Amino acid sequence: AIGVAKTRIPTRAELQEMAVSKRLVDFVRAKKWPSILSPAWEGQRWRKLLEEVAKGALSEAALVDEVVQKLRRQVSGEKLTNSRLQRAQRLADEKERMRREAERVKAAKSQHAAFQATWQVPGCTCGHPIHTERCKLFRPHAAETATAGPSRPPGQQEQHANAEPQPPPSLPSPMSQWAQKEVSRLAAEIASQPALEQKVLWKKAMLRYHPDKRQMQSELGAATATDRQLAEVLMEVKRRYESL
Incomplete structure (x- = not known):
């Protein structure tokens, strides 16, 4: 003092x-x-x-x-x-x-401003890759399960699960070359798995590319990717997850 x-x-x-x-x-x-x-x-x-x-x-x-x-x-x-x-x-x-x-x-x-600029998509009002409840693009999981369609008898469910998986939706444009290759690689890996497991695998991939998972991304070889490239992969993975 x-x-x-x-x-x-x-x-x-x-x-x-x-x-x-x-x-x-x-x-x-x-x-x-x-x-x-x-x-x-x-x-x-x-x-x-x-x-x-x-x-x-x-x-x-x-x-x-x-x-x-x-x-x-x-x-x-x-x-x-x-x-x-x-x-x-x-x-x-x-x-x-x-x-x-x-x-x-x-x-x-x-x-925060840089984060919003990276993740903002048309119509988004929250600036987050996983939209919050107040965002106009928020889609609650309850709505996904409610619109999944009428239930099938056990035999039809097994037949539907063993059916040939549908080809993945085309990649939106524009996307960086790195993001396109990354999404194509994920799509090929997930398509080779049973149909009942594919939505879970897309969800895991979506969490893997979240901005909070930088350490995991480094282990996957994505350490050199920019925030925008990771955002492109995350948004496309999220879109495919929600389309199932």
Whole structure:
């Protein structure tokens, strides 16, 4: 903490001993009180007191009270200075904290704006690849299951599951070459699996390319892909998942 170094203040008894041994005047001169220029009257007053002691008009014992009062004023002044310095330090710390907080908020807003610019699609009002409930493009899972169609007898369900899988929908344009290759690779892998498992595999792929899964993407060899390329893959995977 910032503050003025404390000096030992002699007691009244010690000052009285100095007066008896004729050392109190030397103590006052060592403090340079007669040389005080601001305020000017302070230095003049001490010079006059020392002149009176030198002439014998004032004893050093009588000077003790003046010295005690001066020392008390100095202690009060040091406390006030310490208080002001500590207050200034607190204000500086608070200003620095507010500056860092403002920088953090600015960086967060900039990151959010960049994220929205990357993921925004026509009609989207939330800016997220997985649309929130307030977004115009939000499609609840309940609606997907409700519109899946009438149930089939067990025999027909098994026959439908073993049927030849439908070819995947064509890739939307424009898409980057990397995103097209990535989606085509996923489509080929998932098409080779049983039909009942394909929707689950598309969902896993959708989660795999979420922006929060950067470590997993690095393990898959997608570390060099840009956020926009990953967004293209994610949106196409999501579209195929919802079309099943």
